[in-house]
Amino acid sequence: MSASHSTDHIVSGPVPGHFTVPPPLRGTVTVPGDKSISHRSLMLGALAVGETRIEGLLEGEDVLATAAAMRAMGAEITRSDDGIWQVHGVGVGGLLQPQVALDMGNSGTSTRLLMGLIASHAITATFTGDASLSKRPMGRVTEPLTRMGAEFMTSPGGRLPLTMRGLSPAVPIEYRLPVASAQVKSAVLLAGLNTPGITRVIEPVPTRDHSERMLKGFGATLDVEIESDGTRIISVTGEAELRGQQIVVPGDPSSAAFPIVAALIVPGSEVTVINVGMNPTRAGIFEILKAMGADLVYSNERIVGGEPVADITARHSILTGIDVPPDVAPSMIDEFPILFVAASLAKGTTRTSGLDELRVKESDRLALMAKGLARIGARVEELEDGLVIQGTDGTPLNGGNHAPVIEASLDHRIAMSFAIAGLVTKSGLTVDDMRPVATSFPTFLPLLRQLGAVPA
Structure with a gap:
C-alpha cells in the first residue's frame, strides 16, 4: 500500500486520560475565550x-x-x-x-x-x-x-x-x-x-x-x-x-471553573486565572463556591467590550456543603458537574435541585456524575432534578485499589470534571476518552501540566 493510502481508513479510537493526586497546584493561567x-x-x-x-x-x-x-x-x-x-x-x-x-x-x-x-x-x-x-x-x-x-x-x-x-x-x-x-x-x-x-x-x-x-x-x-x-x-x-x-472575547467562565475548583480542593494550591468573563448571568459558580467558603479573590476588575472581566485567584479551602438555590441554575448550568466534584470534598451535605436541564445536555449529566462519583467513593444520591452529595471534609476520595475507568459518554464537561476529580482520588482514575474536550477547551491538558497537575 502506498504511503498516500496508508492512513485513509484509520479510525481514531478513544484517547483515555489518567489522573492522580498531584503536588500542590501553582501558577497563573489563561483559559480559552468565552x-x-x-x-x-x-x-x-x-x-x-x-x-x-x-x-x-x-x-x-x-x-x-x-x-x-x-x-x-x-x-x-x-x-x-x-x-x-x-x-x-x-x-x-x-x-x-x-x-x-x-x-x-x-x-x-x-x-x-x-x-x-x-x-x-x-x-x-x-x-x-x-x-x-x-x-x-x-x-x-x-x-x-x-x-x-x-x-x-x-x-x-x-x-x-x-x-x-x-x-x-x-x-x-x-x-x-x-x-x-x-x-x-x-x-x-x-x-x-x-x-x-x-x-x-x-x-x-x-x-x-x-x-x-x-x-x-x-x-x-x-x-x-x-x-x-x-x-x-x-x-x-x-x-x-x-x-x-x-x-x-473574555476568558470563558465555564472553562475557568475547572482550574479554580482544582486549586480549591488540592491541598496547598494557589492558582490565578486571568481575564475571566464575570457577566452576572454566567458567574453563578463563583458565587456559590464563595458561599461554600472558597477563598476566591477578584482583582483587576474591568469592562471589556461591554462585558465585566476580572482575574480570579483561588487558594485551597475547606468547603462547606450548602443547599444550592434552584434560581441560580441558569447562571451556572454548565458548571454543575465540576461543582458536584467540589461538593464531594466539602464538609457536610450539598443539595441541588431544579436541574432537569442537565438530563438533556450532551449527555444525562446528572446520571453520569452520580454514577462516576459513586465509583470513586463519593456519597451521592441521584434525585429526579438534582444530586445530594455528602462530602468527605477534605479527605481524598477512596477509589479502591485500582484506578477505575470513568465513562464520559462523549461529554466534554463530564470528561474534564472527572479529570479534576482524579486529582483528589487516592488511587487516581482514568477517563475513558478525553477527545471531546477539544469542543470547548482544547488547551485543558496543557493547562493542567502548566499547573503541575499531570506529568509533562
Whole structure:
C-alpha cells in the first residue's frame, strides 16, 4: 500500500486520560475565550455590514463549526497569523443558500442559534451532528420558529439530522419561554433581526444575556423591560442594520471553573486565572463556591467590550456543603458537574435541585456524575432534578485499589470534571476518552501540566 493510502481508513479510537493526586497546584493561567460570545461574534459579524475583528476567539471545534456554517452561507471569515479573526458580513437578509449540509459536530449552541438566523431567510438548510448532538431534542427551538413561519423536517423525536426552510418575510411573534434557555431566547431574537415589526421574548427566569448585549453593540434596536417580579421582556426591531465591530472575547467562565475548583480542593494550591468573563448571568459558580467558603479573590476588575472581566485567584479551602438555590441554575448550568466534584470534598451535605436541564445536555449529566462519583467513593444520591452529595471534609476520595475507568459518554464537561476529580482520588482514575474536550477547551491538558497537575 502506498504511503498516500496508508492512513485513509484509520479510525481514531478513544484517547483515555489518567489522573492522580498531584503536588500542590501553582501558577497563573489563561483559559480559552468565552464560547457563548465566540459563537455570537461570528454569527453577528456575518450578518453585519463591513468588517468585524475578533480577538481571543475560542478556537474549539464547536466554534469552528459555527465559522464553517457562516462561510457556507456567504460570509468571508479568515484568521490572521496573530490570532485575530476577520469577518466580512453579508448584511441582515443576505444569507445565501448553503450548498452542503451544515455539520454542527457536538455544538447545540451553533445548531439552535443558526436555526434562528435561517428561520427568517428564504433558504433551505440541512443540519447534521455527531452521535451526541443527534440525541438532543430540538423541539424547544423549532416550536417558536415554526410560529414565525419556518418549516422543519426532523428525525424521530425532533432530533438531527433535520432540514428546515426559512420564510421571508417571517412573522413577528411574542414568545414566553416555557423553560429557561438562553439558546431558545437567542434563536427567536436572531430570527427577529430579519422579520418586519417587533419580535418579543418574555423571560420569566433570567438567562445569560450575551445576545442582548452583543445585538445592541452591533447596532440592533433592542429594548429590555424588567417587570416587578423580575420577568424580562426583550424586544428586537426587525429589518435591522448591523455594523461590523471590534470584539475582545473574555476568558470563558465555564472553562475557568475547572482550574479554580482544582486549586480549591488540592491541598496547598494557589492558582490565578486571568481575564475571566464575570457577566452576572454566567458567574453563578463563583458565587456559590464563595458561599461554600472558597477563598476566591477578584482583582483587576474591568469592562471589556461591554462585558465585566476580572482575574480570579483561588487558594485551597475547606468547603462547606450548602443547599444550592434552584434560581441560580441558569447562571451556572454548565458548571454543575465540576461543582458536584467540589461538593464531594466539602464538609457536610450539598443539595441541588431544579436541574432537569442537565438530563438533556450532551449527555444525562446528572446520571453520569452520580454514577462516576459513586465509583470513586463519593456519597451521592441521584434525585429526579438534582444530586445530594455528602462530602468527605477534605479527605481524598477512596477509589479502591485500582484506578477505575470513568465513562464520559462523549461529554466534554463530564470528561474534564472527572479529570479534576482524579486529582483528589487516592488511587487516581482514568477517563475513558478525553477527545471531546477539544469542543470547548482544547488547551485543558496543557493547562493542567502548566499547573503541575499531570506529568509533562
